[in-house]
Amino acid sequence: MTEYARRPAELATFEEFHNLPIERKINYWTRDGRPFHVVNSRQFTRGILEDLIDLTNKIRRIAKAKTGVEFLHSLLPHKRAMLFFKQPSTRTFLSFVSACDFLGISWAEVRDSGVSSEAKGETEDDSVRVFSSFFDVMIMRHPDSSSAERVAYIFDRIGRPIPVINGGAGPDEHPTQALLDVYTLDRSFERQGGIEGKKICFVGDCKRGRTVRSLARLLALYEGVELFFCAPKSLQVLPDVTDYLHTKNVKFTLLSELEPHLGEMDAFYMTRIQDEWDAKDRGNVNTPVDIGPYIFRERFLPMIKFGAIIMHPLPKRNEIEPAVDNDRRAMYWRQVRNGMWARSALLAYIFQRDDEIKRYFNKNT
Amino acid sequence: MTEYARRPAELATFEEFHNLPIERKINYWTRDGRPFHVVNSRQFTRGILEDLIDLTNKIRRIAKAKTGVEFLHSLLPHKRAMLFFKQPSTRTFLSFVSACDFLGISWAEVRDSGVSSEAKGETEDDSVRVFSSFFDVMIMRHPDSSSAERVAYIFDRIGRPIPVINGGAGPDEHPTQALLDVYTLDRSFERQGGIEGKKICFVGDCKRGRTVRSLARLLALYEGVELFFCAPKSLQVLPDVTDYLHTKNVKFTLLSELEPHLGEMDAFYMTRIQDEWDAKDRGNVNTPVDIGPYIFRERFLPMIKFGAIIMHPLPKRNEIEPAVDNDRRAMYWRQVRNGMWARSALLAYIFQRDDEIKRYFNKNT
């Protein structure tokens, strides 16, 4: 394989680029040592995660005061974001919208490139190129796994230097969800020595939940973390994840029952059975599966550690009993707000406003 | 019945709360002597109405100058509003959007909690709780009568202290419409001694028009007001309103013809036959009714008082002849703009920016 220059697209077709090893692609998505295009959760190294966690904490605390919010608004009023959501997602949409608002970024939404009747016959590549003309960053959600990668490739090829942020692409990648999950764990364990050495148990659909795949990889960056995957056989985690964990020497265990292990865990990461991928999916799972053993029940609350937390990427259905919602260890509502702060931090980081935020924080808090 | 604490929800189910007498509920929707949640038009006491009318006048006048608009923008730039509109309503939507813009509040819209395909199976309570994470106030319109009350109850129960504003709920309540109507009357009668002692005639559908019910109650707060309900028999005002007026010693008269009484009235509040509630409604009205006698006709213009006004909550159909539109006494277009100012005032009041507005007003006008 030949060497690729800064703009790989001048040297390769998208298919060639797409087939490069992930490390090589990450290299192209990086500028000045930080993510420019945010396509894949593997772009978050331990150092970048720590930068982002620190920045998220600072933004969150600055925003508590009106003057702080006004400072944040003054950071990026000259930037405009396009939210290109081909797949509906109210909560991810609102989270990014909130992040933009906090930084003074103005935004507009395009729900569908086929919105315009005039556009019949235009290629999606052309549509995206036109839309990008009006904006300084594109945040996209799309049913196709490689969509964000493709748009990043197009922008690089045409020399339009605006970042792309993957807000969820197909069944595979949702890097900002992984980021907010790590942030939630870090914040929750702030007074318990951080994420290092914690026992984290994924419960439910470990096979298809994209958050499970991404988060498991990121947790491999933290020393001594021990992972558990508690799922029915047909929804147990796939070899790509376990192989990766083996390579990284991360201790992990597959479980088929939750209840006997409640007292061991520091965090429960509950997931939903993702029936919506069933039709088109790699695994031919014949749901219904009996998810009874993978429901977090009210009666479990006294059985888990005092400092343990219960997470869920939401929306949830019946995999957590409603009475659990108001326990102080139920972190899923807080995850939602954390997502807003983490996405604010990511945008500020991409646009290199972190130093300014740190200076303000040191002076004003 | 036991005493309820600040957060009634900790002590009661929603059904229990919902069945409390309205005065008790109003107490819970109130903070620091002013509405926090704005659920029901009965929350507007005479004192609150006067505060809001005064504030509306000041905001309207401040907004005439560019510097005034800039001052208003500086009031609440750290607040974000969610417009949760499960029922479409372009004009109420635009009115609230304008009010938010005027005060620097950024906003986003959620048309439907079921927007996201992922959300299948999530309860609406959960959706609302998630959405609220991103915002500082929720403005909602919903087909169910008790929707705003329910959301306010949820927020109080979960300890998420953001206000809910009812932007129209089912056939019953639309408190901000009632507010703008009172404001319009007050402003129109500014040089005629105010609302006190005026004769106000509701025309058309007095039974189902929610504005009629709310406004009639509020007008009971003004001394000497005399009300007339001019409607076909099958659409005449219901006993709940007349009983209330009796209790409050408000003089009122039921009319079946408009024309003979044109010269007596100070205000005509025209309404539309609300066929859209027919299917599900309490009254089994077999429309069509002959609404001919309840149309305001061009030839009436010379027959009404010089200082009388003609109101309509809009949209109108044929209940006012188009030639009336441009008469200086046709107030319905101005009601629209008044609504924008009154909603601005309400938001500023809830977020306690009224003192700041008064100071600016006294210094700059």
Place this chain on the structure above:
Amino acid sequence: MTEYARRPAELATFEEFHNLPIERKINYWTRDGRPFHVVNSRQFTRGILEDLIDLTNKIRRIAKAKTGVEFLHSLLPHKRAMLFFKQPSTRTFLSFVSACDFLGISWAEVRDSGVSSEAKGETEDDSVRVFSSFFDVMIMRHPDSSSAERVAYIFDRIGRPIPVINGGAGPDEHPTQALLDVYTLDRSFERQGGIEGKKICFVGDCKRGRTVRSLARLLALYEGVELFFCAPKSLQVLPDVTDYLHTKNVKFTLLSELEPHLGEMDAFYMTRIQDEWDAKDRGNVNTPVDIGPYIFRERFLPMIKFGAIIMHPLPKRNEIEPAVDNDRRAMYWRQVRNGMWARSALLAYIFQRDDEIKRYFNKNT
């Protein structure tokens, strides 16, 4: 015909007004010597075009710096725009939205006057009147040719002095597209002596492309310009355009082949076969037509002048080979951004902020 006063509507029905000669109508759309309502591309005189081109250049250059963007934001924060798009058009929508954002104008979108279920039975004139209450300018796109004219007429009649901007009306008029096209030509020929004397060739659907009709008329304002219309017989330019060019003594030629003339032209204005108008159209064209000879092919690139440009209003389909896209003379992507700047300039001009922009420009660049 009688004389019409400033508010023609008081003296005429819309039909009477609509049938006035265009020069008379333009007079009513003009305030202080500049367009107030922007309805028709013929409103752009040579002087106005030069003002707008100059202003566009200045805004574009000011926006390169963050402080410049902040200056632009400070120009019109007290104004609010309504984007009334009854016909979907993502790119025109985003272009206007961007223009508003740049000038600090807040905006809201109404996709359809029939959005609200309550509005059943309301006339569109009433809807527009209500919507206008909330805004300071209405930007509209509508399937009916005379829609913008009608709304401008309504606003004048009711004494609501807010400008209307036609963002595309039916098959006929799209004045801001014509404006950005002239701007693109002017900017491209900046170092080649300007538009004067250039040879400009329209290619493809010269009959129905509304941009062709409008742009051809505007180019008649530039001395020595020579126009070419290269189209299949059934899609050749109509007499209304050629008659107009005759009147103005503009030299023009009809061509049926593109390739033999490639070397002569300074600009190629490619267009798309507009099948979408077929059903309802004035010309009963039986497409498919063989458009092969009207495709701009990669192999043409070495055959055209070094300084020639290739334009397209977008979206395009197959009328330009994709390999042409990245040639430095392919201006269609830049047209998109030019549209955003030109629309910013138009809004600033209507609201008389041009002097302020010039002062800032002279001091800061």
